[in-house]
Amino acid sequence: MQSQKGTKLGIWILLIICISQGVYIYFSEPSRPDPTKVVSVTHVGEGGAIYEILYDSGGATVPLIYRYFLMDIQANDQEALKKSTEREPFLVTKSPNAVRKVIGDSVKLKTSETIYDFHNVSIYKNNGKINIVTFDLVSTVK
Incomplete structure (x- = not known):
């Protein structure tokens, strides 16, 4: 049987990774290029x-x-x-x-x-x- 503590830790790590990736995508979105x-x-x-x-x-x-x-x-x-x-x-x-x-x-x-x-x-x-x-x-x- 799996450890309940290990499962909770895994879920928290995955949640932190997902939130970090979302923040990165939001702030690194390309902006409009400069007008010519x-x-x-x-x-x-x-x-x-x-x-x-x-x-x-x-x-x-x-x-x-x-x-x-x-x-x-x-x-x-x-x-x-x-x-x-x-x-x-x-x-x-x-x-x-x-x-x-x-x-x-x-x-x-x-x-x-x-x-x-x-x-x-x-x-x-x-x-x-x-x-x-x-x-x-x-x-x-x-």
């Missing part, structure tokens, strides 16, 4: 802009990724790149030039590549006022 450059800026609403930002840090085996951010108009591209690291994109795709038409606070988007993430509503703050922008996405596969 601002590809385009499209003005929307009052004092807002959509920034199309290229991420190509994956090397030869990872495709070019475009992230689209809605934020207040930035002074220059470097400020936009810096602020994009603090914001979540409303669209992540392989497709460049997704912004097709802006009508007030509504934006028409079109892609023909893989979409990794999309949110049809986003907000930006300008002079203390929160502005809501909606997105209409049309996606086709080549």
Whole structure:
């Protein structure tokens, strides 16, 4: 018959290993890569802009990724790149030039590549006022 004390010790050791591995996985999760450059800026609403930002840090085996951010108009591209690291994109795709038409606070988007993430509503703050922008996405596969 097995020792009850040995079984309990084994369970505690396995539990500690599992918790340690969970903590390691949580804290070592890869973060978003650094943005490469601002590809385009499209003005929307009052004092807002959509920034199309290229991420190509994956090397030869990872495709070019475009992230689209809605934020207040930035002074220059470097400020936009810096602020994009603090914001979540409303669209992540392989497709460049997704912004097709802006009508007030509504934006028409079109892609023909893989979409990794999309949110049809986003907000930006300008002079203390929160502005809501909606997105209409049309996606086709080549």
